[in-house]
Amino acid sequence: xxxxxxxxPGIGVRHEFVTRAGTRIGVITRRDGRRELVVYDxxxxxxxxxxxxxxxxxxxxxxxxxxxSRVTERLGDLRHDVEGLSIQxxxxxxxxxxxxxxxxxxxxxxxxxATIVALIRGExxxxxxxxxxxxxxxxxxxxxxxxxxxxxAERLLxx
Amino acid sequence: MIAALVAxxxxxxxxxxLGAVLLLLAVLGRLADRIGVPSIPLYLLAGLAVGEGGxxxxxxxxxxxxxxxxxxxxxxxxxxxxxxxxxxxxxxLRTNGxxxxxxxxxxxxxGLVAGLLLGWSPLTAVLLGGVTYVSSSGIVARLLEEFGxxxxxxxxxxxxxxxxxxxxxxxxxxxVAGLLIGDGPVESAVSVGVALxxxxxxxxxxxxxxxxxxxxxxTESAELLLLTVLGLTLLIAGxxxxxxxxxxxxxxxxxxxxxGRVAEQGRELLRPLRDVFAGIFxxxxxxxxxPGRLAPAAAPALALVVxxxxxxxxxxxxxxxxxxxxxxxxxxxxxxxLPRGEFSIVIAGLGVAAGQTSDLGSITACYVLALAVLxxxxxxxxxxxxxxxxxxxxxxxxxx
Numbered sequence: 001x002x003x004x005x006x007x008x009p010g011i012g013v014r015h016e017f018v019t020r021a022g023t024r025i026g027v028i029t030r031r032d033g034r035r036e037l038v039v040y041d042x043x044x045x046x047x048x049x050x051x052x053x054x055x056x057x058x059x060x061x062x063x064x065x066x067x068x069s070r071v072t073e074r075l076g077d078l079r080h081d082v083e084g085l086s087i088q089x090x091x092x093x094x095x096x097x098x099x100x101x102x103x104x105x106x107x108x109x110x111x112x113x114a115t116i117v118a119l120i121r122g123e124x125x126x127x128x129x130x131x132x133x134x135x136x137x138x139x140x141x142x143x144x145x146x147x148x149x150x151x152x153a154e155r156l157l158x159x
Numbered sequence: 160m161i162a163a164l165v166a167x168x169x170x171x172x173x174x175x176x177l178g179a180v181l182l183l184l185a186v187l188g189r190l191a192d193r194i195g196v197p198s199i200p201l202y203l204l205a206g207l208a209v210g211e212g213g214x215x216x217x218x219x220x221x222x223x224x225x226x227x228x229x230x231x232x233x234x235x236x237x238x239x240x241x242x243x244x245x246x247x248x249x250x251x252l253r254t255n256g257x258x259x260x261x262x263x264x265x266x267x268x269x270g271l272v273a274g275l276l277l278g279w280s281p282l283t284a285v286l287l288g289g290v291t292y293v294s295s296s297g298i299v300a301r302l303l304e305e306f307g308x309x310x311x312x313x314x315x316x317x318x319x320x321x322x323x324x325x326x327x328x329x330x331x332x333x334x335v336a337g338l339l340i341g342d343g344p345v346e347s348a349v350s351v352g353v354a355l356x357x358x359x360x361x362x363x364x365x366x367x368x369x370x371x372x373x374x375x376x377x378t379e380s381a382e383l384l385l386l387t388v389l390g391l392t393l394l395i396a397g398x399x400x401x402x403x404x405x406x407x408x409x410x411x412x413x414x415x416x417x418x419g420r421v422a423e424q425g426r427e428l429l430r431p432l433r434d435v436f437a438g439i440f441x442x443x444x445x446x447x448x449x450p451g452r453l454a455p456a457a458a459p460a461l462a463l464v465v466x467x468x469x470x471x472x473x474x475x476x477x478x479x480x481x482x483x484x485x486x487x488x489x490x491x492x493x494x495x496x497l498p499r500g501e502f503s504i505v506i507a508g509l510g511v512a513a514g515q516t517s518d519l520g521s522i523t524a525c526y527v528l529a530l531a532v533l534x535x536x537x538x539x540x541x542x543x544x545x546x547x548x549x550x551x552x553x554x555x556x557x558x559x
Contacts, residue, residue: 046488
C-alpha cells in the first residue's frame with residue numbers, strides 16, 4: 001500500500017491511497033487537529049463522493065476500531081521496510097523535559113520532525129496520542145523519525 | 160485620537176454613525192449569506208451609499224473610519240502572513256513556481272495594458288495590473304469549504320496558486336509602495352530598494368529565528384497573546400510606514416514571522432477583529448469613490464472582467480491539467496480562482512490613499528463588485544461546465 005502525502009497550504013495535510021478494491025480514500029488532517037476522511041468519486045476521481053468529519057477523539061476511536069493498537073507489533077516490519085527510519089522508546093522523567101505538559105506544548109513534530117506514535121502508561125497503551133495528551137512522569141513514549149529527529153526529540157522530552 | 164473625534168463632531172454622533180455603519184454591515188452580511196454571494200461587494204456598496212454624493216453621507220465619523228480602515232488593511236495583511244508558514248510559502252516555489260509565473264503574467268498584463276490604454280501613468284497602470292492579478296484567497300477558501308472541495312485532488316493546485324500570489328505580493332507591495340512614496344526617480348529607487356531589503360531581511364530572519372520569535376511572543380493567556388500580537392503588528396506596521404515601506408508590508412511580515420502555536424492561536428484571536436476592521440476598510444474604500452464616477456468606469460471595468468475572467472480561467476485550467484487533473488477538476492480549479500476581492504481593494508486603496516487622481520478607485524470598485532459575485536456563481540456551475548466540456552462516458556447519462 002502506497003500512501004501519498006500532499007501539503008494543503010493554509011489548511012493542513014492530506015494523505016491518500018488506493019485500496020486493493022480500487023477505491024481511492026484520503027485523510028485530511030487540519031491544522032487544528034480535526035480530521036476528515038474522504039472517499040473519492042470513481043467517475044470523477046478528482047472529486048470527493050463523501051466527506052466524514054472526525055473530531056480528535058473520534059479519530060482516535062476510529063484508529064482503535066481499525067486495529068491501530070497493534071501498531072507496536074508492526075514496528076519491526078516497518079523498520080525493516082523503511083531505510084533510515086529510527087524508532088525509539090523514551091521514558092518521561094519525573095521532572096523536567098515535557099513531564100506534566102502536553103505533546104502540543106513540546107511541538108515535537110514542528111521542532112524536530114519526529115512523531116510520537118504511541119504512549120504506554122502502566123497497563124494502558126494510547127496509540128496516536130492527540131496534541132492535547134498530557135505526558136506524565138513514567139510514561140513510555142514511542143518516537144519515530146529520522147535518526148537526527150528522534151535524537152532531538154529525545155532531548156526535548158527528557159529535558 | 161479622542162481630540163480628533165471631538166473635533167470632527169460630538170462623541171455621540173460618532174458612536175451613532177459608527178454603530179449604524181456596523182449594523183448596516185451586519186444586515187448586508189446576512190443578506191449576502193442568504194443569497195449566496197460573498198459579503199465584500201455588499202460592503203463596498205454600503206461604502207458608496209455613505210460616501211460623498213451617496214444616499215446618506217457620514218459626517219462625524221469619517222476620521223474614525225479612516226483610522227479603522229488603516230487598521231483593517233493591517234489586519235488583512237497580518238492574517239495573510241499568518242495563513243501560511245514560511246515553509247509553506249517557499250516549499251512550493253520549485254514545483255509551483257512556473258504556475259505562479261504564468262498566473263502573474265496572464266493576469267497582470269490585462270490590467271496593466273488597460274491602464275496604459277486609459278492614458279494613466281505607468282505606476283497607476285501597474286496598480287491596476289495588481290488589482291486584476293490577485294484572486295481573493297478569502298473568498299476562494301470559503302468556496303472550497305462550502306462546496307466540500309478541500310479533499311479534492313485539484314485543490315492543492317488551487318492553493319499553490321494562492322500561495323504564489325501571496326509570495327508575489329510580498330515583492331509587489333513594497334515596490335509599488337516605494338514608487339508611490341518617492342518623488343523623483345532616484346528617491347523612488349532608494350525607497351523601493353530599502354523596502355525590498357527589509358522584506359528579504361525579515362523573511363530570512365523569520366525562517367532562521369521563527370521558533371525563537373514565536374517562543375518570545377508565546378503565552379498561556381489568550382488575552383495577553385492577543386494584546387502582544389496585535390500590538391506587535393500595529394507597531395511594526397507603523398514603523399514600516401515611517402520608513403516608507405508601507406504598513407501593509409510590515410503587517411504581512413509580522414504574520415510570516417510567527418509560526419506554530421502562536422500563529423494558530425493568533426489566527427483564531429485576530430479573525431473577529433479582522434472581520435470588523437476589514438468591513439470598515441471596504442466601507443471606507445467605497446466612500447472614497449464618487450458614485451457619479453461609477454457609470455463611466457463601468458465599461459472599462461466590465462471589459463476587464465471579461466478578459467481577466469478568461470485569463471484566470473485559463474491559468475487554473477492549465478495548472479490543473481499540468482498536475483494531471485481531469486476535465487471536471489480543471490473546470491472546478493479554473494472557476495474557483497475567478498473571484499477578486501480584498502487584496503485588489505488593498506492595492507487600489509494604496510493608490511487612492513497616495514492621491515492618484517485617475518479612475519483607479521471607481522474602476523476597481525466596479526471590477527470587484529462584478530467578479531466577487533460572478534466568480535462564486537461560476538464555480539457553483541463548475542460541474543455543468545465540466546460536463547459540457549467533457550463528453551460523458553458511454554451509457555452514463557448526465558442525470559445519473
